[in-house]
Amino acid sequence: MTGAPAIAGSPARAAATSEARRKGGTVSFEGLGKVYRSSAGEVTALSDISLDIRAGEIFGIIGRSGAGKSSLLRTINRLEQPTSGRVRIDGEDIAGLDESGLVGLRRRIGMIFQHFNLLSAKTVRENVALPLRVAGVARDEIAQRVDQTLALVGLEGKGDTYPSRLSGGQKQRVGIARALVSRPEILLCDEATSALDPETTVSILTLLKDINRRLGLTIVLITHEMSVIREICDRVVVIEKGEIVEEGPVWQVFGTPCHAATQALLQPLENGLPEDLAHRLRDTARPGDETVVELRFAGHRTPDLTGLAAAAGGTVRLLSSQVERIQGHAIGQILVGLGAGARPEALGQIADSARVIGYVDATDD
Amino acid sequence: MLTPQMIDRLWQALQDTLLMVGVSAGIAVLAGIPLAVFLVTSDRNGIFPAPRLNRIAGALVNGFRAVPFIVLLVALIPFTRLVAGTTIGVWAAIVPLAVSATPFFARIAEVSLREVDPGLIEAAQSIGCRRWHIVRHVLLPEALPGIIGGFTITVVTMIGASAMAGAVGAGGLGDVAIRYGYQRFDTTVMMAVIAILIVLVCAVQFAGDTAVRRLRAR
Numbered sequence: 001m002t003g004a005p006a007i008a009g010s011p012a013r014a015a016a017t018s019e020a021r022r023k024g025g026t027v028s029f030e031g032l033g034k035v036y037r038s039s040a041g042e043v044t045a046l047s048d049i050s051l052d053i054r055a056g057e058i059f060g061i062i063g064r065s066g067a068g069k070s071s072l073l074r075t076i077n078r079l080e081q082p083t084s085g086r087v088r089i090d091g092e093d094i095a096g097l098d099e100s101g102l103v104g105l106r107r108r109i110g111m112i113f114q115h116f117n118l119l120s121a122k123t124v125r126e127n128v129a130l131p132l133r134v135a136g137v138a139r140d141e142i143a144q145r146v147d148q149t150l151a152l153v154g155l156e157g158k159g160d161t162y163p164s165r166l167s168g169g170q171k172q173r174v175g176i177a178r179a180l181v182s183r184p185e186i187l188l189c190d191e192a193t194s195a196l197d198p199e200t201t202v203s204i205l206t207l208l209k210d211i212n213r214r215l216g217l218t219i220v221l222i223t224h225e226m227s228v229i230r231e232i233c234d235r236v237v238v239i240e241k242g243e244i245v246e247e248g249p250v251w252q253v254f255g256t257p258c259h260a261a262t263q264a265l266l267q268p269l270e271n272g273l274p275e276d277l278a279h280r281l282r283d284t285a286r287p288g289d290e291t292v293v294e295l296r297f298a299g300h301r302t303p304d305l306t307g308l309a310a311a312a313g314g315t316v317r318l319l320s321s322q323v324e325r326i327q328g329h330a331i332g333q334i335l336v337g338l339g340a341g342a343r344p345e346a347l348g349q350i351a352d353s354a355r356v357i358g359y360v361d362a363t364d365d
Numbered sequence: 366m367l368t369p370q371m372i373d374r375l376w377q378a379l380q381d382t383l384l385m386v387g388v389s390a391g392i393a394v395l396a397g398i399p400l401a402v403f404l405v406t407s408d409r410n411g412i413f414p415a416p417r418l419n420r421i422a423g424a425l426v427n428g429f430r431a432v433p434f435i436v437l438l439v440a441l442i443p444f445t446r447l448v449a450g451t452t453i454g455v456w457a458a459i460v461p462l463a464v465s466a467t468p469f470f471a472r473i474a475e476v477s478l479r480e481v482d483p484g485l486i487e488a489a490q491s492i493g494c495r496r497w498h499i500v501r502h503v504l505l506p507e508a509l510p511g512i513i514g515g516f517t518i519t520v521v522t523m524i525g526a527s528a529m530a531g532a533v534g535a536g537g538l539g540d541v542a543i544r545y546g547y548q549r550f551d552t553t554v555m556m557a558v559i560a561i562l563i564v565l566v567c568a569v570q571f572a573g574d575t576a577v578r579r580l581r582a583r
């Protein structure tokens with residue numbers, strides 16, 4: 001690794017990209033469909049999904065419960081066999097693999113689960129060692145790699161404990177270690193943080209992001225928690241009733257949600273109109289009223305406060321604000337109250353959209 | 366009081382019972398666990414799907430379980446002669462005991478194997494386990510406490526069934542109790558046999574429970 005000639009950019013960055021390229025880790029779906037047939041009838045879980053996941057990215061899949069997220073994810077390591085269409089991993093169609101081919105594929109793809117799925121009869125060390133044991137790796141190497149991986153996930157010293165003695169967050173770390181010990185190129189996460197409390201969720205997400213950076217691993221992640229997507233994903237796809245309804249960089253999908261399903265999923269992140277304002281808001285202005293304007297930022301510009309004051313041409317009060325930075329883009333909305341004589345129409349240049357939502361009596365404050 | 370000859374006879378009978386139950390329990394484990402694994406994995410949604418064979422195996426198991434042991438003891442005489450080379454004595458009793466205990470134990474073990482969380486099988490598949498790895502590393506170890514509990518029940522049931530082995534001249538505690546206690550009205554012998562059986566059953570149950578508790582405490 002040392003002394004690699006850096007032609008452009010920093011050496012570390014060049015090494016990281018070449019590593020990612022060498023390892024691969026792309027997934028592509030072509031016209032994928034999945035129909036479950038049972039005695040109760042047929043359920044179409046996925047239809048005509050076409051999608052490319054790039055090597056080294058953190059890709060999010062969101063959608064309501066029953067939308068088909070798990071079905072989609074599980075076709076990547078063929079825990080689920082598609083009914084139609086194709087899944088390619090690094091260009092290779094995985095439909096034709098026999099048991100040995102499938103075992104080989106699965107050693108290149110790790111997976112973690114909502115309920116961790118650890119073997120209760122095995123210690124942490126034995127759980128993490130299992131992928132290597134069944135692959136016939138030598139005993140010394142297993143011991144060494146298990147120790148390394150336990151250190152990577154922050155579980156040094158827990159090797160001889162049984163999973164039942166661990167907290168949820170620790171269990172998921174064991175799950176991550178087990179998924180990483182065979183040095184996969186892709187990591188699949190099915191609601192991996194949904195059984196965890198918010199604080200533990202953050203620590204697991206930090207770990208995943210760290211692993212993604214350090215190992216150049218592609219992560220495909222399902223969640224129903226939009227905050228998880230916002231925290232760590234690069235790109236996201238929204239699935240509704242088995243179809244893709246929206247896809248793109250997280251800031252774009254969050255900044256300009258086009259589909260009703262996406263808007264519904266994003267709803268919990270928005271605080272909406274503060275309650276006290278909502279009560280006092282009037283549709284028509286009376287003399288001396290403040291004009292309440294909502295400015296939305298969809299990631300195309302950063303709120304310019306000086307410009308805002310200048311454009312408003314009068315007093316401007318910040319009533320409520322919820323702007324976040326996602327992937328370097330300002331996303332969210334602010335509410336401002338403009339004094340008499342201000343020009344709300346001029347605010348259109350400041351934000352990605354501006355609209356007067358009503359009038360309040362400013363003297364109430 | 367018990368005469369020295371009677372104590373001798375009881376001692377011999379205890380050894381016969383232990384031999385009959387021990388050997389046939391061993392066979393029941395060796396044959397019953399693979400049978401249970403087959404019943405679970407050959408299911409339509411199992412890891413080695415073979416629905417037709419699964420139905421046949423299921424029907425056979427049910428058939429054997431439907432026949433009372435005393436009937437099986439007699440009905441199996443030709444088979445016993447073939448396998449044990451005799452139709453009389455301890456070894457002649459071991460054959461029907463094993464034949465009756467195997468499907469009994471297999472069904473109990475099957476229940477424990479089916480209770481293994483399908484998520485664990487999925488996780489094993491996702492890390493590149495072949496199907497027999499799943500049997501070896503997931504199904505059997507995860508179901509072990511239940512299997513041991515089921516084995517305990519099987520052994521206790523077999524101790525009871527072995528009392529009928531006297532019908533083929535196999536001896537054992539049950540035989541002594543019937544011949545001396547029932548046919549010669551020797552209540553002391555009867556009580557002694559009952560006491561020994563109680564101790565035996567309690568010991569088996571205690572050993573089984575302890576093993577299960579240790580495993581579950583992990």
Ligand SMILES: Nc1ncnc2c1ncn2[C@@H]1O[C@H](COP(=O)(O)OP(=O)(O)O)[C@@H](O)[C@H]1O
Pocket residue numbers: 036037038043044045063064065066067068069070071072
């Ligand atoms: N094994 C199965 N058999 C039958 N139907 C299934 C099965 N798995 C999932 N489904 C159905 O497929 C649809 C999509 O399920 P799933 O992929 O689990 O959705 P999500 O993960 O988004 O909640 C649901 O309607 C679900 O009931």
Ligand SMILES: [Mg+2]
Pocket residue numbers: 069070071
């Ligand atoms: Mg799901």
